[in-house]
Amino acid sequence: MIMRNGIAMGKSCMSALAVATMTMAANFTPVHAGTLSAEQSLGEALFFDTSLSKNGTQACGSCHSPSVAFTDPDKSNPTSKGDNPFLFGNRNTPTVAYAAYSPEFGFDANEGLWVGGQFLDGRANGLQAQAKGPFLNLVEMGNSSRAAVILKLKNGSNAEAFKSVYGANIFDTPYKAYEKLATAIASYEKSGEVSPFTSKFDYVNKGQATYTIGEARGLKLFNDPMKGNCAACHISTASDDGTPALFTDFTYDNIGIPKNLNSDFLTNPAQFNPDGLNFVDLGLGGIVGDESLYGAFKVSTLRNIALTGPYGHNGWFDSLEDVIDFYATRDVKPVCTSVMLSSSAAVAAGCWPAAEFADQMNTDELGNLPLNKWEKISIAKFLGTLTDGYQPGGIPEPSTWALMIMGFSGIGARIRRRGRKLIHNGANA
Ligand code: HEC
Ligand code: HEC
Numbered sequence: 001m002i003m004r005n006g007i008a009m010g011k012s013c014m015s016a017l018a019v020a021t022m023t024m025a026a027n028f029t030p031v032h033a034g035t036l037s038a039e040q041s042l043g044e045a046l047f048f049d050t051s052l053s054k055n056g057t058q059a060c061g062s063c064h065s066p067s068v069a070f071t072d073p074d075k076s077n078p079t080s081k082g083d084n085p086f087l088f089g090n091r092n093t094p095t096v097a098y099a100a101y102s103p104e105f106g107f108d109a110n111e112g113l114w115v116g117g118q119f120l121d122g123r124a125n126g127l128q129a130q131a132k133g134p135f136l137n138l139v140e141m142g143n144s145s146r147a148a149v150i151l152k153l154k155n156g157s158n159a160e161a162f163k164s165v166y167g168a169n170i171f172d173t174p175y176k177a178y179e180k181l182a183t184a185i186a187s188y189e190k191s192g193e194v195s196p197f198t199s200k201f202d203y204v205n206k207g208q209a210t211y212t213i214g215e216a217r218g219l220k221l222f223n224d225p226m227k228g229n230c231a232a233c234h235i236s237t238a239s240d241d242g243t244p245a246l247f248t249d250f251t252y253d254n255i256g257i258p259k260n261l262n263s264d265f266l267t268n269p270a271q272f273n274p275d276g277l278n279f280v281d282l283g284l285g286g287i288v289g290d291e292s293l294y295g296a297f298k299v300s301t302l303r304n305i306a307l308t309g310p311y312g313h314n315g316w317f318d319s320l321e322d323v324i325d326f327y328a329t330r331d332v333k334p335v336c337t338s339v340m341l342s343s344s345a346a347v348a349a350g351c352w353p354a355a356e357f358a359d360q361m362n363t364d365e366l367g368n369l370p371l372n373k374w375e376k377i378s379i380a381k382f383l384g385t386l387t388d389g390y391q392p393g394g395i396p397e398p399s400t401w402a403l404m405i406m407g408f409s410g411i412g413a414r415i416r417r418r419g420r421k422l423i424h425n426g427a428n429a
Pocket of ligand 2: 233
């Protein structure tokens with residue numbers, strides 16, 4: 001474990017959410033797959049175009065598959081394989097669904113918190129900037145240059161559509177074509193096809209479905225600051241502009257996740273991971289150059305969470321039940337004295353490994369929660385209502401993503417954050 005001399009950070013939640021009334025105005029109207037704009041349809045095709053990777057085996061959609069809410073369908077590794085199947089990334093692939101709502105990356109001086117951006121450490125400011133990364137990332141799609149990607153695009157099956165959207169001469173300037181490639185993909189990621197808001201939770205809020213007793217109890221515990229307190233960060237109410245709850249406020253926190261010694265990234269060749277087994281993920285702190293934020297990652301949306309395991313930025317958690325137990329007992333159970341390769345091993349052993357950055361982790365809002373076994377199960381049941389594709393009055397069919405299209409307004413709208421303030425405890429003031 002890395003020791004940081006005396007740097008500790010305290011935050012406290014001044015959530016006014018308490019137990020919110022979950023009714024809201026539904027101001028979005030259904031649209032159908034066919035109503036994607038020409039640019040969005042092109043973006044969709046490019047998102048799933050494997051020919052744009054070095055060896056032709058991988059597209060954005062390979063790691064962000066609609067079959068599991070735009071995450072990696074290959075659950076056999078905590079992080080994702082690249083186009084070169086012997087290379088692995090260092091982070092668990094997050095969902096692309098609802099990412100469009102992340103505001104611009106920046107420091108909110110009022111709240112004393114970093115907020116927004118794309119990637120788990122916020123290093124890309126917006127979807128278009130983000131989409132330029134994976135094509136050239138050597139542990140992802142593996143291309144050597146922008147020009148190499150554009151050459152593939154020019155010779156591939158989407159070339160005509162690309163020209164019809166961006167002009168017949170677009171391939172004459174590869175740099176510009178690369179920008180447009182990212183623009184097209186971002187426009188698709190902003191469509192209602194990627195963020196459909198069709199979960200049971202959404203239908204309950206529109207008065208078209210009813211929770212089971214367990215789900216209703218789970219929601220209450222999720223919101224209750226004296227119980228789960230989850231909504232302090234995973235906002236469960238609609239924003240002022242009517243955007244349905246996104247289950248994240250897009251801020252950053254260190255929740256004390258242990259190192260994942262089972263991560264295949266650790267055994268990547270030295271060229272891709274010079275630190276070997278000693279690799280630590282600094283998270284936001286590494287991007288903004290602030291040691292007190294080492295180990296802080298963006299608050300994940302919990303929409304579709306039942307489909308998107310494994311969990312945590314390094315994929316160490318194998319189940320939602322384990323994540324919830326971790327929030328409740330992180331500071332209660334003893335620290336493990338031997339290596340635990342996954343959360344289920346630690347749960348079986350009755351301990352939790354030390355956090356990767358224990359000195360910086362949040363001890364105010366989580367780590368020791370008064371939740372009994374049944375209450376934890378209820379929270380997991382409630383989280384199960386956040387899966388898109390619910391059929392009100394019928395049986396949910398998660399596989400028919402294309403049929404669950406709902407439009408929505410206000411992409412990129414600023415979301416409402418609770419007044420969660422960073423309080424320096426004197427150690428680093
Ligand atoms: C090899 C698997 C893989 C491929 C291929 C891939 N991604 Fe990702 N994606 C990831 C991982 C892992 C992260 C998190 C990385 C990080 O935080 O450093 C991520 C993050 C993202 C995010 C940010 C989500 C958030 O909540 O911050 C978006 C958006 C995204 N990817 C879109 C794309 C697009 C567009 C492509 C294709 C151009 C693509 N991805 C290709 C694995 C992949
Ligand atoms: C202080 C803010 C905060 C609170 C309170 C909080 N979370 Fe989180 N949650 C986060 C952050 C930050 C992450 C991402 C951490 C990481 O990957 O390092 C996260 C991640 C998660 C994940 C994993 C998401 C994924 O895609 O891998 C789940 C599940 C989750 N939280 C559920 C809950 C539940 C249930 C509660 C209440 C018992 C809760 N959270 C309370 C901040 C919070």
